[in-house]
Amino acid sequence: MSATAHTPPNRLILEAGRADRQYWYDLWRYRELFFILAWRDVAVRYKQTVIGVAWAFVRPFMTMVIFTIVFGHIAKLSGNGVPYAVLVYAGLLPWTLFSSVFGDASSSVMSNSNLISKVYFPRLIVPLSTVVVALIDFAVSLSILVALMLWYRVVPGWQIVLLPGFVLLALLVSIGPALWSAATVVKYRDFRFVVPFILQFGLYASPVGFSSAIVPPEWRLLYNLNPMVGIIDGFRWCIVGGDSPIYLPGFLLSLVVTALFLWLGIWSFRRTERAFADLI
Amino acid sequence: MTDTVIHAEGVGKKFIIGHRVEQHALFRDAMVNGVRRFFSMGKSVLKGSGGIAGDEFEEFWALRDVNFEIKRGELVSIIGHNGAGKSTLLKILSRITEPTAGRIEIDGRVTSLLEVGTGFHPELTGRENVFLNGAILGMTRVEVRRRFDEIVAFAGVEKFIDTPVKRYSVGMYARLAFAVAAHLEAEILVIDEVLAVGDAEFQARCLDRMSEVANSGRTVLFVSHNLAAVTALTRRALVLRAGQLTFDGPVQAALSHYTSSLGKSAQRLHWGRGGDSTLISADLLDETGKPTERFVPGTPLSVRVVVETTGMPGLCIELTMRDELNLPIAFYSAGIFNHVSLPTEIGRFECTITLEPMLLAAGQYAIDVATSFTNVHADHVVDNAVRFFVETCSPGKISFNFRQSLGTGSLAMTLTKPIEFKPLPAASTS
Numbered sequence: 087m088s089a090t091a092h093t094p095p096n097r098l099i100l101e102a103g104r105a106d107r108q109y110w111y112d113l114w115r116y117r118e119l120f121f122i123l124a125w126r127d128v129a130v131r132y133k134q135t136v137i138g139v140a141w142a143f144v145r146p147f148m149t150m151v152i153f154t155i156v157f158g159h160i161a162k163l164s165g166n167g168v169p170y171a172v173l174v175y176a177g178l179l180p181w182t183l184f185s186s187v188f189g190d191a192s193s194s195v196m197s198n199s200n201l202i203s204k205v206y207f208p209r210l211i212v213p214l215s216t217v218v219v220a221l222i223d224f225a226v227s228l229s230i231l232v233a234l235m236l237w238y239r240v241v242p243g244w245q246i247v248l249l250p251g252f253v254l255l256a257l258l259v260s261i262g263p264a265l266w267s268a269a270t271v272v273k274y275r276d277f278r279f280v281v282p283f284i285l286q287f288g289l290y291a292s293p294v295g296f297s298s299a300i301v302p303p304e305w306r307l308l309y310n311l312n313p314m315v316g317i318i319d320g321f322r323w324c325i326v327g328g329d330s331p332i333y334l335p336g337f338l339l340s341l342v343v344t345a346l347f348l349w350l351g352i353w354s355f356r357r358t359e360r361a362f363a364d365l366i
Numbered sequence: 367m368t369d370t371v372i373h374a375e376g377v378g379k380k381f382i383i384g385h386r387v388e389q390h391a392l393f394r395d396a397m398v399n400g401v402r403r404f405f406s407m408g409k410s411v412l413k414g415s416g417g418i419a420g421d422e423f424e425e426f427w428a429l430r431d432v433n434f435e436i437k438r439g440e441l442v443s444i445i446g447h448n449g450a451g452k453s454t455l456l457k458i459l460s461r462i463t464e465p466t467a468g469r470i471e472i473d474g475r476v477t478s479l480l481e482v483g484t485g486f487h488p489e490l491t492g493r494e495n496v497f498l499n500g501a502i503l504g505m506t507r508v509e510v511r512r513r514f515d516e517i518v519a520f521a522g523v524e525k526f527i528d529t530p531v532k533r534y535s536v537g538m539y540a541r542l543a544f545a546v547a548a549h550l551e552a553e554i555l556v557i558d559e560v561l562a563v564g565d566a567e568f569q570a571r572c573l574d575r576m577s578e579v580a581n582s583g584r585t586v587l588f589v590s591h592n593l594a595a596v597t598a599l600t601r602r603a604l605v606l607r608a609g610q611l612t613f614d615g616p617v618q619a620a621l622s623h624y625t626s627s628l629g630k631s632a633q634r635l636h637w638g639r640g641g642d643s644t645l646i647s648a649d650l651l652d653e654t655g656k657p658t659e660r661f662v663p664g665t666p667l668s669v670r671v672v673v674e675t676t677g678m679p680g681l682c683i684e685l686t687m688r689d690e691l692n693l694p695i696a697f698y699s700a701g702i703f704n705h706v707s708l709p710t711e712i713g714r715f716e717c718t719i720t721l722e723p724m725l726l727a728a729g730q731y732a733i734d735v736a737t738s739f740t741n742v743h744a745d746h747v748v749d750n751a752v753r754f755f756v757e758t759c760s761p762g763k764i765s766f767n768f769r770q771s772l773g774t775g776s777l778a779m780t781l782t783k784p785i786e787f788k789p790l791p792a793a794s795t796s
């Protein structure tokens with residue numbers, strides 16, 4: 087009884103196509119479910135694996151090694167005086183954050199279909215809870231960056247204090263497309279096969295393995311239509327400073343595209359969400 | 367108006383079902399149609415009006431124009447055949463899907479229990495799953511923590527609470543899952559078929575717990591195929607048939623409405639065939655000779671069987687009655703007991719087997735119908751061909767409902783002459 091004491095007295099009305107005014111309030115009320123789902127995903131992540139949590143270190147580290155070899159040593163791209171491994175890793179961090187949010191959130195609604203067809207809760211919780219898992223992995227990866235910077239004796243400038251802001255931006259960039267794709271996968275299962283493809287393509291279309299300074303100036307603004315370009319540039323700027331300057335008009339364009347994606351994601355998710363149980 | 371908690375008006379739910387209709391004889395046609403379909407799919411994807419790779423679409427109303435009102439503290443059951451729309455109605459009430467038509471107003475917080483153990487994760491321990499499941503069902507962590515010991519004790523899994531649930535037996539898993547659900551604190555509780563878990567003893571405890579919940583002043587909506595549970599728990603019932611509300615009233619009247627509609631609408635599965643005989647249908651009949659699902663203890667038990675035969679001599683009909691645990695409790699063989707065989711000519715025949723009255727305990731029963739060569743070799747066996755239930759069984763004059771769930775068997779024994787106590791000389795002490 088006590089649990090329901092703070093339930094608002096307003097009446098719930100169920101009707102076709104009715105925009106639920108209580109939705110955002112509900113989202114807040116179900117915050118515990120959000121944390122519990124996130125905790126569940128973290129808890130079961132490395133169950134029954136041999137090296138367990140070490141995976142969180144191995145994966146980003148190996149990717150960094152491969153990228154450094156391929157882009158830095160074989161393709162001999164310039165790092166503008168920054169150790170190539172640090173350059174690559176600074177780009178890899180936001181990209182990994184993006185790709186795990188996008189990848190996990192896309193399949194999250196489908197993999198929680200048993201919940202969705204049996205219980206009501208604001209469906210946004212499901213894709214959003216994958217963000218927590220991605221953030222934890224990100225924190226682990228960040229510790230590798232610290233080690234790397236110590237190893238190469240790279241001292242960050244004052245910009246490093248802006249890093250949390252860019253982490254937040256990277257999350258916003260990921261959430262928009264992730265929500266859209268989560269909603270689309272429910273409707274068209276084919277889209278599941280498109281997601282890994284987008285991620286693979288995006289990895290090379292974004293300046294992860296190289297600095298965006300090598301893009302010809304006349305293409306630079308266009309290149310920033312990919313919102314990850316602005317974010318990755320920002321990360322590099324924070325970490326290695328002036329040697330890797332941020333390109334302001336491009337960055338602003340990235341912000342606009344991010345906002346657009348975010349709106350599209352939330353709008354399309356909210357639109358299809360009501361029919362999830364029927365489609366699953 | 368103040369104590370109406372649910373008010374439904376003209377509620378309908380439409381589904382679009384896709385059929386694959388085309389049968390292409392020519393590969394060329396298939397190619398052309400494939401390409402055409404690809405483009406039209408592309409168009410509908412862009413428009414956001416979904417179509418999956420099915421071709422023809424048909425509208426199907428799972429619910430249509432349903433109106434009802436439920437008052438605070440009422441216990442209402444929803445009964446109907448498979449596909450009558452019960453689950454759809456519950457899903458709408460619990461906000462899992464939204465209605466296509468009509469409107470429902472709800473005062474208060476609805477907690478739905480459409481399945482026990484929703485979201486249980488096999489890798490997590492019992493303790494972790496209790497918290498996970500609790501959160502999914504809308505409990506806060508504080509609430510779960512407060513009732514945790516109660517939940518574990520109810521499930522009887524104290525020893526294994528820190529073991530991953532994938533190591534649990536099916537029974538333990540189900541018990542833990544139900545235990546969480548049983549300790550929900552909700553204003554309006556919506557329950558679907560959750561009693562179908564665990565052993566008989568646990569089911570009885572679940573029923574007790576449910577009536578406790580029901581009697582604590584909460585509003586409960588209950589869907590079940592267990593008609594005995596329906597009568598035990600609720601006073602009022604809504605009967606759904608093919609998506610429409612056909613009856614709304616006291617549970618006893620609802621049950622007779624429900625069972626009387628059976629003969630008309632019963633959808634029989636194809637029972638397959640035997641070697642020399644094929645059972646077509648079997649029904650329990652009431653005293654007027656109409657098919658029913660309800661048996662009144664102490665009245666003759668009549669089963670009508672329709673059978674086809676090749677005229678093979680020596681074939682006879684056998685009935686095996688089973689209780690809720692699916693254990694055989696009674697047997698009848700027309701061949702062995704009465705030397706009655708099927709006619710020795712080809713054709714389809716109907717017969718009614720009327721058996722002596724039995725005082726069957728309240729609960730569910732099923733009868734397997736078989737044809738066999740004098741109990742030596744079965745020809746066509748149909749398990750659970752007839753299902754029926756007994757609502758109340760009061761063998762004596764006092765009102766006591768003798769139920770299967772008491773665990774004291776399924777047949778009440780009766781006296782043929784009164785019990786007399788004759789005084790005997792006191793036993794000698796030597």
